[in-house]
Amino acid sequence: SAVISQKPSRDICQRGTSLTIQCQVDSQVTMMFWYRQQPGQSLTLIATANQGSEATYESGFVIDKFPISRPNLTFSTLTVSNMSPEDSSIYLCSVEVGTHYGYTFGSGTRLTVV
Amino acid sequence: RKEVEQDPGPFNVPEGATVAFNCTYSNSASQSFFWYRQDCRKEPKLLMSVYSSGNEDGRFTAQLNRASQYISLLIRDSKLSDSATYLCVSSSGAGSYQLTFGKGTKLSVIP
Numbered sequence: 735s736a737v738i739s740q741k742p743s744r745d746i747c748q749r750g751t752s753l754t755i756q757c758q759v760d761s762q763v764t765m766m767f768w769y770r771q772q773p774g775q776s777l778t779l780i781a782t783a784n785q786g787s788e789a790t791y792e793s794g795f796v797i798d799k800f801p802i803s804r805p806n807l808t809f810s811t812l813t814v815s816n817m818s819p820e821d822s823s824i825y826l827c828s829v830e831v832g833t834h835y836g837y838t839f840g841s842g843t844r845l846t847v848v
Numbered sequence: 849r850k851e852v853e854q855d856p857g858p859f860n861v862p863e864g865a866t867v868a869f870n871c872t873y874s875n876s877a878s879q880s881f882f883w884y885r886q887d888c889r890k891e892p893k894l895l896m897s898v899y900s901s902g903n904e905d906g907r908f909t910a911q912l913n914r915a916s917q918y919i920s921l922l923i924r925d926s927k928l929s930d931s932a933t934y935l936c937v938s939s940s941g942a943g944s945y946q947l948t949f950g951k952g953t954k955l956s957v958i959p
Binding site: 777778 | 882884891892893894897935946949950952
């Protein structure tokens, strides 16, 4: 299965600033997925990042707030822009291991906005 | 409207006990199903995929009933190391690849 390196693992940020989270995969993958897990909640998909095209955002998430880059088949970034305390959450990237074989997740970025 | 519903937790069981988790899904177009395990402050990790014929991996058995839109996970001979939150997950496939996560059920195995 793919190995994902995600960083930073955690950060404490001031409101109004932006944070960029990076995910590096050890193999080429067509799609990468970005999730958010708020305290005590399950995972919610933010967007799907395809190489060479615009990311596809889920309802409730917009590109201006969560811009995504996907410059190649092994790397993606998610930026959390103009942060507020409500953005405090764990952000995770994910890739598909193979059809019907599930998905692998990065180790997550624990973001606290003060 | 929750698409994947799980047993409310937490489950506190003694070592060696058998514990069962249940899950229902509302999207009949869901094609693939998984159980993930999430330890505190860690990322989810795939425990096992769930097939219509049922599948077993050591002490873990997963079952899928498509007619009832019901998924289960059975853990036999519980170990302390089984303590975690178990997430029921469905995938719509068909080009969407969106995973829908249940809220999870917390299991604590007690000595």
